[in-house]
Amino acid sequence: MTPFQSALDPGARQAASIAWLWWGFLALLATIFVVVIATALWTLTRRHRGINQEPLERVHSPSTATEASLTRWVGGATIVTVVLIFGLIVSSVLTGKAISKPVSKQPALTIELVGNQWWWYVRYLDRDPTQVVVTANEIHIPVGRPVLIRGTSHDVIHSFWVPNLNGKRDLIPSRVGEEWIEAEKPGRYRGQCAEFCGLQHAHMALWVIAEPNADFEKWKQAQLQPAPEPTDPHLARGQQVFLSNGCVMCHSIQGTPAFGQVAPDLTHFGSRMTIAAGTLPNSRGNLGGWISDPQSIKPGNHMATIALPAEDLQPLIDYLESLK
């Protein structure tokens, strides 16, 4: 389990190349820093071997031998600098090429990812329409299998970045950018939007959950089911509250007449780890706060503030949490 995102704790081959590059840069540049600072300190503190300080106004003309020696030193340092910078550029470009290469001809899964202000629309593409899964803010993938993310945006430019798995991929309106991810070990990897996209950019996170293939298939089959019809009257009341208020204008729940397309699909809301795009853990209390006053939790987000009396709010929360 990796509770925090870190580019230095790679869970995939691509992230490992990036981490190597980062450590390489750090080691080389730290060495150069130490050498430069040490040289400067040595120059400042070394003894001036018995020579009287020359007045500054006089034209300074060192001997030919000193001049030649200085030229050699400065010239040598310049050549070393150019070679090192060139080396860094080459290694950076090679790493960039390596991580953007398709992992395989045939992805095990193709996922459409659409950035929205400020949440992620996720759709598992399939030739068979009955196998298409729509969810939000949480991507499940099987471990050790190449997954192709096809990303775009519905409004402004966003950027998909799960540091433990791969580099960034900008999501640009009306263009499709591709990124391969292939987790080598099971775990929960946090990602976030890496391109400033407005007021709630900082609260636009998502989770990638890598699990063994069997668990993934189980999850997928569960996601393909429509929301269960509520059996007990309390939950049925919750469903009625959902359908007869503003919720239904934006959200969809498969198996009900809720077909809103502009906000996260809530068919299996109860199975997700977080609410409000990774802003808060998915708990009963957080959900209640989010529904009652979303603008205090994420000021400026597009969730409408709807006044619900407590006797409507409680069944609604329970109904949503029951959508496993």
Next chain:
Amino acid sequence: MQRRIAAAAVCLAALTACQRETRDLRPSPTRTVIYGDAARESEIQPGGAHTQPIVGGPHEGNAYEISEGGRLYGWYNCAGCHFHGGGGIGPPLMKKENEWVYGAQPANIFDTIIKGRPNGMPAWGGKIPEYQVWQIVAYVRSLSGLEPQNATPRREDSMEAKK
């Protein structure tokens, strides 16, 4: 010099009076207007005649609210019938002030959205929170140039990429 200071002071004072950019990010969800009172349909009132109260749009002249109204106009699929103001299945929304069948005042348009109208306009009351209805009202009025010009054209706060 004194004239410059005075000019600067006048400019600063003018800024405080500018409501165009005010952003009310946390609108009150409580009901501010009773639907039936928004636009009265009878002149006769109990307890003696009163002049008809004019319920103005709360977002008049505010660029952000008009922009939000534009976003919601798309989200709630107003464009499905009214298209982008030119009309299609539903009547056009770009028209002269005297061409509005049910009135062009903010309160009239509010009522039209909340209550619906015969021959196809659905009643959106209860499904769209009131503060958002007022935002849509401001946007719809801006289509016909009924909103103060200094608040329009709106800036696109959320540029919806057309698929």
